[in-house]
Amino acid sequence: LLRADVDALPVQESPENLAGKRCCISRNPGVMHACGHDAHAAMLLGAARALAARREDVPGCVLFVFEQGEEKGGKGYLQNLLPYIDEHFDVGACYGTHVRWDIPSGQIAVPDGIAMAGGFGFRVAIHGRGGHGSRPDLASSPIDCFCAIHQQANALRMRTIQPDQVLTYSLGMVQSGGQSNVIPETLEFAGTVRTYDTANAGERFAAEMRTTIDHVCAAHGCQAEYLHFSNPLYEVRNHAQAAEMMRLDRTSVRSA
Numbered sequence: 008l009l010r011a012d013v014d015a016l017p018v019q020e021s022p023e024n025l026a027g028k029r030c031c032i033s034r035n036p037g038v039m040h041a042c043g044h045d046a047h048a049a050m051l052l053g054a055a056r057a058l059a060a061r062r063e064d065v066p067g068c069v070l071f072v073f074e075q076g077e078e079k080g081g082k083g084y085l086q087n088l089l090p091y092i093d094e095h096f097d098v099g100a101c102y103g104t105h106v107r108w109d110i111p112s113g114q115i116a117v118p119d120g121i122a123m124a125g126g127f128g129f130r131v132a133i134h135g136r137g138g139h140g141s142r143p144d145l146a147s148s149p150i151d152c153f154c155a156i157h158q159q160a161n162a163l164r165m166r167t168i169q170p171d172q173v174l175t176y177s178l179g180m181v182q183s184g185g186q187s188n189v190i191p192e193t194l195e196f197a198g199t200v201r202t203y204d205t206a207n208a209g210e211r212f213a214a215e216m217r218t219t220i221d222h223v224c225a226a227h228g229c230q231a232e233y234l235h236f237s238n239p240l241y242e243v244r245n246h247a248q249a250a251e252m253m254r255l256d257r258t259s260v261r262s263a
Contacts, residue, residue: 008092010072010103011051016041043106048073050104070096100249117253118245124173125242126201127213130180130235133224137192147228149194150183155227157196159219167215173203174212195234202242209239 020032020039033039040046055071074088092098105123110116133153138146160176168174176198183194200216202209217236224231 008070008072008096008098008101009051009054010074010101011047012044012074012103013048014042014044014075015039046106047104067099068096070098100246102249102253103243117250119247119250120244121203121242122245123243124201124203125205125209125240126199127209127237127239128197128199128235129216129233129237130195130197131220132232132234133194133196133229134232135190135192135194135227135229138190140188140190143190146190148190149227149229150191152224152227152229153181153183153194153196156220156223159223160216163212163215163219167211168208172208174208175201176212197235200239202239205239205241213239 015033015035015038017037018039018041019037020029020041022029022032031045051071051073055069058065058069070092072088072092107116133149133156135147135149135152136145138148157178164174164176177200178196178198180197181194182196184191200209200212202212213236217233220231
């Protein structure tokens, strides 16, 4: 099985990059393949074309899978895809590719063990009580509540995760309010957590993070609504034998 993810992200693509004007750009305003998933799809299509041209040399069946919903934490499409493959195909090995910024162009990395981090995404709404800037004592500010949550979440990494366990926490979105003198009723924030040890660091951080959010909201007279808080996904670990086979076959790959 050869697999590629095809998701795009709600990001406006710039017509230029560091090298100059882009030769390819998204045709849909506000949507782009910011994680390089268009390259993934192109690589899988290229592999399909190359193998189809040499079909008589392929001793078996090759399944090409274009995966949707990769960024959604295994919900929906993926929950149906994996059981379908397991029921209808006898897959002996699975290979997937992902572009990486730190690998020089023209080179392929086949690492042992962990190839990519696991983790989870979150989107939380904080509901407080709005008011006027002249009387903050009559309001329950979701902004003040969020500031405390963000500070505590950053500190969680130091308090709960062992120094030798890799885990990152980051925010990508904070939205609230519209006037400088009005305390809003609601704030939304979203981000991701990435880890190389989902079973220990990732799941423990997720549980502690939710507990922290609930306690801080209660202390500020607010309430948390979990719009999205996915179960932690496990890190990608390369099978040792499959990785070694790919490295041993590198000469034939280059010549092809």
